[in-house]
Each structure stands twice: as C-alpha cells, then as structure tokens.
Amino acid sequence: MTDKKHIEYPDKSRTPLSQQPQEIEKPKDEKEIGALIRVVIDGVEVKVKMGTTILEAARKANIKIPTLCYHEDLCIAGLCRICVVEVEGMRTLQASCSFPITQPITIKTYTPNVRQARRHILDLLLTNHYGECYTCKRNGNCELQSLADEYGVDFFRFGKMERPRYEVDSSSYAIVRDMNKCILCRRCVRTCIDLQEVGVLEAINKGSKTEIATFFDKPLLDVVCINCGQCINRCPTAALTAQDPSDIIWEAINDPKKHVVMQTAPAPRAAICECFNMPPGTPLTFQLNTAIKMIGFDKVFDTNFTADLTIIEEGSELLSRLKKALVDKEPTALPQFTSCSPGWVKFLEHFYPEMIPNLSSAKSPQQMFGALIKTYYAEKAGIDPADIVTVALMPCTAKKFECNRPEMCDSGYKDVDYGLTTREMASMIQEAGIDLPNLPKTDFDNPFGTATGSGVIFGATGGVMESALRTVIELVTGEKVEKFYDHANITPVRGFEGIRVAEIKIPKVAEVPLILKHLFSDFKWLEGATLKVAVAHGTANARKILEDIKKGGIFSTMHFIEFMACPGGCLGGGGMPIPTNIEIREARARAIYQEDESYSVRKSYENPIITQVYSEFLKDGPLGHKSHKLLHTHYTKRGKFIF
Amino acid sequence: MPIVEYKNGMFSDIKPEEGLKKALSLSRGEVISIITDSGLKGRGGAGFPCGTKWNLAASASDEEKYIICNADEGEPGTFKDRVLLKEYPNLLFEGLTIGGYAIGAKKGILYLRGEYTYLLKGLLQVLEERRKNNLLGEKILGKDGFNFEIEIRMGSGAYICGEETALIESLEGQRGEPRNRPPFPVNTGFMGHPTSVNNCETLVLSARILAKGADYFKSFGTPKSTGTKLLSVSGDCKKPGVYELPFGVTIKELLKIVDGEDAKAVQIGGASGFCIPKKDFSRKIAYEDVSTGGSVIVFGEKRDMLDVAINFAEFFVEESCGQCTPCRFGTVEILKGLKNLKKGDLSLSMLKELLSLGKTMQLASKCGLGQSAPNAFISIVENFPDEVLGREEV
Structure with a gap:
C-alpha cells in the first residue's frame, strides 16, 4: 500500500564551504587496497577507513581526546584546538577532530607539548569566560567546567574576568544569550546556519574582539530567530539558555487562590530520566505525574488528549481541502502543512510567508489544551478561568514564544500561561527534593484522562503523520489500519532520515462517520485515490521541501506534509536534556514508540473523551464554529527583514 | 656568487611574453617539470615548491580549476609585490597565464590588496590590452584549446586574507578565516575546485624560468634556495627600497648594499618573522637559514x-x-x-x-x-x- 522513497538533493545548502563537512574520497569497497589504514595511537594499533579523523580513530581505540568545538551533529570546525595531538613527522600539533587519516600515521595524544598546549588553551578560555559557576544554569553540566576539572586547573594563569563585559540579551521569549560566557566555539553558529539553515547567529569582528552576534547585533526578539533552541542544546557553556519561568510558577503554586494546572507533552516524559542519571529512553510518564502533584500542581493533564483533538481537526481540515480541490475544483492551498511545531511555524512566517495558506489553521496541542482548560474545564470544574494558571511541560523553547503570541487568548485569557522545558521541570523536581525515578505511578487527572498512543508518538518525527494516517485511513475506508500495517505501525513515515515520503492508496471508501457527517455527504471522490504524504524534520530539510514546492517539484503534488523544526522532532527539542546526539535521540524515540504500543487505544478518533468533548462542548463538530474559535488560529507574515 | 645585473632595469633579462610563448610550445607536463627542475619555491614566505603545487593541482580530477595570484601583500615591511603590480603587470599576468596553462585552469583571479585599489585601473587596462593582443581569451597565441581569463578581485584590508585558505573564503564571500588543512586548496579550493594560490613574485619568476630555462634560474642562489629574491628593505638604512638579490646573501652583505651597517638588529620576514641580532648577521637569507617573504626591517642603535x-x-x-x-x-x-x-x-x-x-x-x-x-x-x-x-x- 505504501511506498517509501528516498530523495537525494544535489543542490548545495547555503552553508559556507568551510563549514561544510569536508570529506576525503573514500574507496567504496572496504576490501580494496588502501581502504583500511593502520594507525598507531599511543601505542595502540587500530585499522580505520580512509578519511576517518584522528578523533574517530582514537575513540575506536578507547582513547579519550578532549573536545569543545566538536559536536557529533555538526560539521567540523577545528577551531578551539583543545583536541590537538602530535602526529609523527609533522612540525605543528594537529586538531584531531579535523585531521583526516589518509596514510599510516603514528599519533601521540599526551606528550608534554600536547598537555602544555591544552592547558594553555583552557587557561586562555577561562580568562575570557565570565565564570560565575554557582549561579550558572549549567553548573554541573558544563563542558568547560568539566575540562577545567579534568586538567586540574587550580588558578587563573592569565587573570580572570572580574565583571561582565556584555549585557545579557533576554529580549526573546525563549532564549537568553549571555556573551560573557561564550567561548566562541561557534557550535551555535553552525547549528543555526548549517543544521537549521536559519542563520541568525554569526561571528562578527576579528581577533579578541570576535563575538557571536545577530543581524546588526539586534536583540534576539527582533531578528528571524525561530526559537527552536537547538543552539542551547549544543552550547558547551551557559552562553545560551532558555527563559526560565520556574520562579513565577513557584509563586503561582504558593498562591492559594490560584488553580495551577499542568499539561505534559510526550517527549519530556521520555527524556526527563536523563536529568536523573538514568539511561536515555526510560519513560517516567506516570512517576512524573506523582512528582508534579507533590510539587503542588492542582491537576496534571495529558497533552496527548489535545494531540488527538489536533488530529481530528487537522485531519478534517485536510479532507475538506482535498474535497475543495478535487470535487469543488476550487483553488486550494495544497499540500497542507502541519502546524504543531511553533519553531517551524515561525520559520515559515519569516522565510516563506507566501506559503502561509498551506499551513493548517489548527492550533498546536499545547494551545488547544490551554484554550480548553480555561473554557471547558473551568466551566466543568466551576473555577473562574481568571484564577487558573496553565503550565505546559514541553520539550521545546519555541513553545514559550508560542504561548505569548498575541492571538493565543481565545479563551478570553492567556490560553497557556507558561511553557516549561524538560530541563526546568527536572530542576523544579530536584529543588523540591523529590526522587523522581523511585516514585509510585499516578494517572492523569480527569476529565481528560489518559489519551491514545497516537498522541504519544507526536513526540517523534513522523508521529503526527502516523497518527493522522491512522485516523484518516479508518475514517475514510472504514477498515482497521492493522489490515494494512502490522500493529498499526506505519513504519514508512518513521525513522531519522531528513525527508521521508510515502504514498497511500485508498482502495475503497466507506460511509462518512458520524463525527464528519456535517462536513461530507460521501467519500466516493476519494475512491482509488492515492494520498501522497511527506515528513521532514529540521528546518534545513523543511527548506529543501519548500524550495522544491516553489519550483513546482514533486512535493508540490503532495497532499499533506509534516514539518518539525527540530532534528528528530520534539524528542530533539531545544528544551530537552543536554547533551544531545543521534544515539540519545534514537533512545528517546524507542521509548516513545514503546509507550505507544502499550496503549490499548491507539487511534485519536477512538479516544472516548474526544467524543465526549465534541458532544458536550464543541457541539458543532470538527471545524465547527466553536472549534474554529478555540482550536484554530491565524498566522503572521513576518518576512526576512525586520526594521 | 653571481649577482643579477640589469642593463635596462629589473627583469630586462627577459623579453615580453617569451616565457608564455615557450610554455605554449610545450605540453602542460613539460612546463611543470621545468618549474619543478628549477627548484622554484613559493615566494610568499612558506616556501612550498611551486612545481609540486602545480603538479598536484594539475593532477586533481576536476574539470574546473583555478589559479589565484595572491597580491594581498600585507606583511609589515613588504612592498615588493606593489612594484611588480605597478611596474611589471604584464610579466605578472604572463606568469599567471603560464600557471593557468600548466594546471589546466580556465580562469585566473588576481586577489588585490584593498590598500592597492589605486592600482586597479591600470591593471584593468593592462588586462584589456592583453585581451586585444590575444594574450587572454580564447585560443591564446593561437594555441588550440587554451582559453584563459583573468579577473581582479579586491581584498578589504584584512591581513589574514593573505593566508591562502582565508583568501579563498574571502573570494567566496565568507568571513576571511583559514580553513582546516588538509584538504589543501590544490584539492578543494575556490568553490570546492582544485586551486593553486601563488604569490606575485612566484608567478613572475615562473615566466623567467620558462623564458631562460631552469639552469639559468638555478645559477643563482643556493642549492636548496634557487634563484633570486625580491627584498623590501626599510627602516634605519640610507638606501631603502626593493632589491633583487640571489638567495644565500648574508644579512651583513645586504646591510652593506642598503647602507645600514650600523644596525643592531634586523627583522627578517616582517611581523611574523624573526629578529636577528648583530652577532648573527653572518646568517644567510635562504629557506634553509633565515626565510622571508621579502620584508627586511633594519633597526639602528637608537631603537628600543x-x-x-x-x-x-x-x-x-x-x-x-x-x-x-x-x-x-x-x-x-x-x-x-x-x-x-x-x-x-x-x-x-x-x-x-x-x-x-x-x-x-x-x-x-x-x-x-x-x-x-x-x-x-x-x-x-x-x-x-x-x-x-x-x-x-x-
């Protein structure tokens, strides 16, 4: 039924050549003469493929080389020089992260020269780093701090920065930039330009005056930053951190008049374990509920409920658009883009404002929930919405911006008051002295209860698409998804490839189900049709698709495309535990898909509470008047240049 | 030791376009082997053998290749390239064209130091004349299949852009910052294509080597540092200026020529070079002893x-x-x-x-x-x- 394809893009990204991965031509056949090269590192012999860097070879030989500017997700920079090693026969020390092995070499990683150089480099960095470790958000999780410890730094050899040189930029709703702590490794620059292709951060000036700046050094709020926070995840120090609302949340909790409600998204639940020294991929969903209650939140709800609601609204919207295009032959913006990822939404608003009509008008699950809590729930529980404080536990920094968008007040109040990241949640739990891993489990609170597996997988790239397909296939064909896919696992849209496409043939159609009766009289027009969908994660991949659509390429013929701003989807979000790399993200994804399998109800439309909400509250059904008011939104053309 | 003597000024030992005509009568490989045989090393200061560099660029597998003339003369105390650009632009472009022929480049780029903008107009005129005389463009001097153009690009005053990979970054419109090496520009250079970056003087000398032969070139200098070197002498001496001297000349001999014998120290190689005290004045200017890109700054007794x-x-x-x-x-x-x-x-x-x-x-x-x-x-x-x-x- 489906067909998974890979698409290769010959076009170069706008990454500077120097920042693109520079690879030596490697022989394809490993058995070919010269394909494997023998290197000796500190007396240990290893055989590596041609083009392997010294750093990779050393890791293979279990030899640790310190790094700072190097990051697994990013291309090579070779500029901090902390990873220098001695290569026999070479006059100078070589940066092991950027030196490709092309011939047999002998390497020494701890000669007096190497140790001296590393110590000097550390001393120079520390001298120019405003190290206020006690009051630093990265205290205990700072790469510079651990290196200083490792190398026995016990005094500031070249003096120390007595007072901050730069003003802290906390203009953004999501990200705080403190250049006083920047060590100029430029991971953020490579993240922003190369990984995300947003290009907000770049080095300016030269020599010791070099600093990382935005366009014309404007505050982060006033540039094209999409708040994805990927730079935070890759910053070795606390030069980039998230706007932390926990103090205000504590205040709200302590205020007896306030009814403080938490909603938790699936990705943080799969990753918060990492903040408690547990291996990545240990889901703590229900222990977390206990902790949240212990902290003093009045209620804890499952964001997956509104994820299910999103699927109903967004799925109905897709079917309406298709009908408009296929039956009514009216001009319709297709493919429809998902709108759950606020980083992605802002990316589109800045860089491709002309495609805003393609964006689903459905709000993200976070915002839908906010609107429902302050209307439906307030009414049901008999609480004045003015006294309700809604907090959203999210893997995301862009959610902090999203809840502050002026249009997100459809309940008559600010729908979601605060976005809290996984990291901030963890430190709130730690501050309360709670031993999260060993807590008993608690269920989510009513009236929203526990949602479906479809909501859970929103946390991984491809999850929204899979959930949407599960529901749309069953609603349209009247058959169980399991008939087409084992265990309803729509694997073609899963995985970590940057862009994935799938085609779904609709062999036959059924009667229009009750929930959609007000929108469609029949589905005949879909019989025999092929639904073409795509999934992209990381805005660099999004850009490829959007450029292709502009050129009228194959993506312009698609019907539905899921976009996530962060690599890996929400589980790689800017609010997730640090560090991040592909193995960690894969472990989180496994946890999410395992949780999905453990649910008995795994299709959004089968969620009984959804039916209840539509019958009790959103009475005119999906895309109806009330849902339009509370669950849908509009977007702003922002453009690339802000004056 | 033979000293270069000119009857009619510098470089009057070679006739215009003699080197280029010779080069075009040979195969690319032959041109490179003559340069290799001459022992010509990079005159910018690093001293990488020019023949080897051209050979690497020539043998790199890519249709598109570039040769870049590094005229970002920024080392404090050096001004010899300025003289070449001002007085001998034809010779310089001849050398660039020979290099382009040797490595198989269709395009040469002159990266001109920002401070030399006043030379741009003259240089563009020279290029226009060369185009008219079929010394640039298609089928140069009737040579089938050899098409070559030269473009002048301006630097903006950063010293670092004299470093070849930073220069290439700058040409590509990026921040002028050095790249990781390897890969070297001869493999991955301008826009990712094999690129040879050569100093002005190196290119000028390649024209001389082609015109007069490798043996003539080798008759000057030392076995490890063949040929002559342009030295920009400044500071506490009576006759500052640009001198062409054979490699192997001692600092003492040089000071005599420029009338600065009461110096207490000489900075050889500009800001990035070394300061040589009086007791070491018998040392030679050569790659194997005191190496320089051309800058010689003389410090008299009174200097602190x-x-x-x-x-x-x-x-x-x-x-x-x-x-x-x-x-x-x-x-x-x-x-x-x-x-x-x-x-x-x-x-x-x-x-x-x-x-x-x-x-x-x-x-x-x-x-x-x-x-x-x-x-x-x-x-x-x-x-x-x-x-x-x-x-x-x-």
Whole structure:
C-alpha cells in the first residue's frame, strides 16, 4: 500500500564551504587496497577507513581526546584546538577532530607539548569566560567546567574576568544569550546556519574582539530567530539558555487562590530520566505525574488528549481541502502543512510567508489544551478561568514564544500561561527534593484522562503523520489500519532520515462517520485515490521541501506534509536534556514508540473523551464554529527583514 | 656568487611574453617539470615548491580549476609585490597565464590588496590590452584549446586574507578565516575546485624560468634556495627600497648594499618573522637559514627593541582573525605581558609562562598567522634580554 522513497538533493545548502563537512574520497569497497589504514595511537594499533579523523580513530581505540568545538551533529570546525595531538613527522600539533587519516600515521595524544598546549588553551578560555559557576544554569553540566576539572586547573594563569563585559540579551521569549560566557566555539553558529539553515547567529569582528552576534547585533526578539533552541542544546557553556519561568510558577503554586494546572507533552516524559542519571529512553510518564502533584500542581493533564483533538481537526481540515480541490475544483492551498511545531511555524512566517495558506489553521496541542482548560474545564470544574494558571511541560523553547503570541487568548485569557522545558521541570523536581525515578505511578487527572498512543508518538518525527494516517485511513475506508500495517505501525513515515515520503492508496471508501457527517455527504471522490504524504524534520530539510514546492517539484503534488523544526522532532527539542546526539535521540524515540504500543487505544478518533468533548462542548463538530474559535488560529507574515 | 645585473632595469633579462610563448610550445607536463627542475619555491614566505603545487593541482580530477595570484601583500615591511603590480603587470599576468596553462585552469583571479585599489585601473587596462593582443581569451597565441581569463578581485584590508585558505573564503564571500588543512586548496579550493594560490613574485619568476630555462634560474642562489629574491628593505638604512638579490646573501652583505651597517638588529620576514641580532648577521637569507617573504626591517642603535616587540604584538592583536583560541587570546596575553614588561611590572616567572604560551601558539594555532605571531616576541626576548628586562617602574 505504501511506498517509501528516498530523495537525494544535489543542490548545495547555503552553508559556507568551510563549514561544510569536508570529506576525503573514500574507496567504496572496504576490501580494496588502501581502504583500511593502520594507525598507531599511543601505542595502540587500530585499522580505520580512509578519511576517518584522528578523533574517530582514537575513540575506536578507547582513547579519550578532549573536545569543545566538536559536536557529533555538526560539521567540523577545528577551531578551539583543545583536541590537538602530535602526529609523527609533522612540525605543528594537529586538531584531531579535523585531521583526516589518509596514510599510516603514528599519533601521540599526551606528550608534554600536547598537555602544555591544552592547558594553555583552557587557561586562555577561562580568562575570557565570565565564570560565575554557582549561579550558572549549567553548573554541573558544563563542558568547560568539566575540562577545567579534568586538567586540574587550580588558578587563573592569565587573570580572570572580574565583571561582565556584555549585557545579557533576554529580549526573546525563549532564549537568553549571555556573551560573557561564550567561548566562541561557534557550535551555535553552525547549528543555526548549517543544521537549521536559519542563520541568525554569526561571528562578527576579528581577533579578541570576535563575538557571536545577530543581524546588526539586534536583540534576539527582533531578528528571524525561530526559537527552536537547538543552539542551547549544543552550547558547551551557559552562553545560551532558555527563559526560565520556574520562579513565577513557584509563586503561582504558593498562591492559594490560584488553580495551577499542568499539561505534559510526550517527549519530556521520555527524556526527563536523563536529568536523573538514568539511561536515555526510560519513560517516567506516570512517576512524573506523582512528582508534579507533590510539587503542588492542582491537576496534571495529558497533552496527548489535545494531540488527538489536533488530529481530528487537522485531519478534517485536510479532507475538506482535498474535497475543495478535487470535487469543488476550487483553488486550494495544497499540500497542507502541519502546524504543531511553533519553531517551524515561525520559520515559515519569516522565510516563506507566501506559503502561509498551506499551513493548517489548527492550533498546536499545547494551545488547544490551554484554550480548553480555561473554557471547558473551568466551566466543568466551576473555577473562574481568571484564577487558573496553565503550565505546559514541553520539550521545546519555541513553545514559550508560542504561548505569548498575541492571538493565543481565545479563551478570553492567556490560553497557556507558561511553557516549561524538560530541563526546568527536572530542576523544579530536584529543588523540591523529590526522587523522581523511585516514585509510585499516578494517572492523569480527569476529565481528560489518559489519551491514545497516537498522541504519544507526536513526540517523534513522523508521529503526527502516523497518527493522522491512522485516523484518516479508518475514517475514510472504514477498515482497521492493522489490515494494512502490522500493529498499526506505519513504519514508512518513521525513522531519522531528513525527508521521508510515502504514498497511500485508498482502495475503497466507506460511509462518512458520524463525527464528519456535517462536513461530507460521501467519500466516493476519494475512491482509488492515492494520498501522497511527506515528513521532514529540521528546518534545513523543511527548506529543501519548500524550495522544491516553489519550483513546482514533486512535493508540490503532495497532499499533506509534516514539518518539525527540530532534528528528530520534539524528542530533539531545544528544551530537552543536554547533551544531545543521534544515539540519545534514537533512545528517546524507542521509548516513545514503546509507550505507544502499550496503549490499548491507539487511534485519536477512538479516544472516548474526544467524543465526549465534541458532544458536550464543541457541539458543532470538527471545524465547527466553536472549534474554529478555540482550536484554530491565524498566522503572521513576518518576512526576512525586520526594521 | 653571481649577482643579477640589469642593463635596462629589473627583469630586462627577459623579453615580453617569451616565457608564455615557450610554455605554449610545450605540453602542460613539460612546463611543470621545468618549474619543478628549477627548484622554484613559493615566494610568499612558506616556501612550498611551486612545481609540486602545480603538479598536484594539475593532477586533481576536476574539470574546473583555478589559479589565484595572491597580491594581498600585507606583511609589515613588504612592498615588493606593489612594484611588480605597478611596474611589471604584464610579466605578472604572463606568469599567471603560464600557471593557468600548466594546471589546466580556465580562469585566473588576481586577489588585490584593498590598500592597492589605486592600482586597479591600470591593471584593468593592462588586462584589456592583453585581451586585444590575444594574450587572454580564447585560443591564446593561437594555441588550440587554451582559453584563459583573468579577473581582479579586491581584498578589504584584512591581513589574514593573505593566508591562502582565508583568501579563498574571502573570494567566496565568507568571513576571511583559514580553513582546516588538509584538504589543501590544490584539492578543494575556490568553490570546492582544485586551486593553486601563488604569490606575485612566484608567478613572475615562473615566466623567467620558462623564458631562460631552469639552469639559468638555478645559477643563482643556493642549492636548496634557487634563484633570486625580491627584498623590501626599510627602516634605519640610507638606501631603502626593493632589491633583487640571489638567495644565500648574508644579512651583513645586504646591510652593506642598503647602507645600514650600523644596525643592531634586523627583522627578517616582517611581523611574523624573526629578529636577528648583530652577532648573527653572518646568517644567510635562504629557506634553509633565515626565510622571508621579502620584508627586511633594519633597526639602528637608537631603537628600543621592546617598543619594536610591542609594535608587532599590537599588529597581531589587531589582525588575528579570532577563529582559534591560541591566536585569538594568546596575542592579547603577549601584548599585555610586553606592556607590563615596559612598565617594569612583569615577573620573570610570568615572562617564562608567556614564552611557553608563545610555543603553544606556534604549535597549536590553526594557521600560519597564529603559528608565527609569537616569533618576533620570542626572538626579541631571547636575543635582547638585557635590553628588554629590568625596566624601571614608571
């Protein structure tokens, strides 16, 4: 039924050549003469493929080389020089992260020269780093701090920065930039330009005056930053951190008049374990509920409920658009883009404002929930919405911006008051002295209860698409998804490839189900049709698709495309535990898909509470008047240049 | 030792376009082997064999290749390329064309130092004339299949852009910052294509070698440093200027020629070079002894060597590109130390620490700038300890 394809893009990204991965031509056949090269590192012999860097070879030989500017997700920079090693026969020390092995070499990683150089480099960095470790958000999780410890730094050899040189930029709703702590490794620059292709951060000036700046050094709020926070995840120090609302949340909790409600998204639940020294991929969903209650939140709800609601609204919207295009032959913006990822939404608003009509008008699950809590729930529980404080536990920094968008007040109040990241949640739990891993489990609170597996997988790239397909296939064909896919696992849209496409043939159609009766009289027009969908994660991949659509390429013929701003989807979000790399993200994804399998109800439309909400509250059904008011939104053309 | 003598001024030993005509009568491989045989090394200072560089670029598998003339002459105290650009532009473009033919490039780029913008108009005129005379364009001098164009691109005043990979970055419109090497430009250069970056003087000399033969070239200089070198002499001497002298000339001989014999020290190789004290004036200017890109600065008896060191240190603080840690912050620490030294406020242990930091910079910096930034500081402190130490507290 489906067909998974890979698409290769010959076009170069706008990454500077120097920042693109520079690879030596490697022989394809490993058995070919010269394909494997023998290197000796500190007396240990290893055989590596041609083009392997010294750093990779050393890791293979279990030899640790310190790094700072190097990051697994990013291309090579070779500029901090902390990873220098001695290569026999070479006059100078070589940066092991950027030196490709092309011939047999002998390497020494701890000669007096190497140790001296590393110590000097550390001393120079520390001298120019405003190290206020006690009051630093990265205290205990700072790469510079651990290196200083490792190398026995016990005094500031070249003096120390007595007072901050730069003003802290906390203009953004999501990200705080403190250049006083920047060590100029430029991971953020490579993240922003190369990984995300947003290009907000770049080095300016030269020599010791070099600093990382935005366009014309404007505050982060006033540039094209999409708040994805990927730079935070890759910053070795606390030069980039998230706007932390926990103090205000504590205040709200302590205020007896306030009814403080938490909603938790699936990705943080799969990753918060990492903040408690547990291996990545240990889901703590229900222990977390206990902790949240212990902290003093009045209620804890499952964001997956509104994820299910999103699927109903967004799925109905897709079917309406298709009908408009296929039956009514009216001009319709297709493919429809998902709108759950606020980083992605802002990316589109800045860089491709002309495609805003393609964006689903459905709000993200976070915002839908906010609107429902302050209307439906307030009414049901008999609480004045003015006294309700809604907090959203999210893997995301862009959610902090999203809840502050002026249009997100459809309940008559600010729908979601605060976005809290996984990291901030963890430190709130730690501050309360709670031993999260060993807590008993608690269920989510009513009236929203526990949602479906479809909501859970929103946390991984491809999850929204899979959930949407599960529901749309069953609603349209009247058959169980399991008939087409084992265990309803729509694997073609899963995985970590940057862009994935799938085609779904609709062999036959059924009667229009009750929930959609007000929108469609029949589905005949879909019989025999092929639904073409795509999934992209990381805005660099999004850009490829959007450029292709502009050129009228194959993506312009698609019907539905899921976009996530962060690599890996929400589980790689800017609010997730640090560090991040592909193995960690894969472990989180496994946890999410395992949780999905453990649910008995795994299709959004089968969620009984959804039916209840539509019958009790959103009475005119999906895309109806009330849902339009509370669950849908509009977007702003922002453009690339802000004056 | 034969000294180059000219009846009618510099480079009057060769006729216009003699080298290019010769080159075009040979195969590309033959041109490269003549250059290799001549032992011509890069005149920018690093001294990489030109023949080897051209051969690597020529044998790289890519249809599109570039040859770049590095005219970003920024080393303090050097001005010999300016003379070439001003007085001998035809010879320079001839050399660039020969290089282009040798490596198989269709395009040459002259990267002109920002401060030399006033030369641009003249150079463009020369290029226009060369086009008219079929010395550029298609089928140059009737040679089938050899099409070559030269474009002039302007630098903007950053010293680092004289470093070949930073120069290429700058040409591509990026921040002028050195790349990781390997891969080298001969493999992955301008826009990712094989690129040979050569100094003006190297290209001019390649025209001479083609015209007069490798043996003529080798008759000058030492076995390891063949040929002649243009030296820009400035400072405390009576006859400053550009001199063409064979490699192997001693500093003493040079000082005699420029009438600066009462010097107490000579800075060879500009800010990134070494300071040679009087006792070492018998040393030779050659790749195997004291190497230079052309800058010779003479310091008379009255010069304060600490001021000289501070001056060079200030230069590097200003010109470090700021990419790698040792150079970005190391240059600042050295300048700070020197200023404290002058105030009589630097402990011997801190001075030792700074000398050791200098060694780290030489070993661990990313590019030649950082690696040579502490040279002047180290050689002045080592050679003039009595003069720089023991300053009175002010």
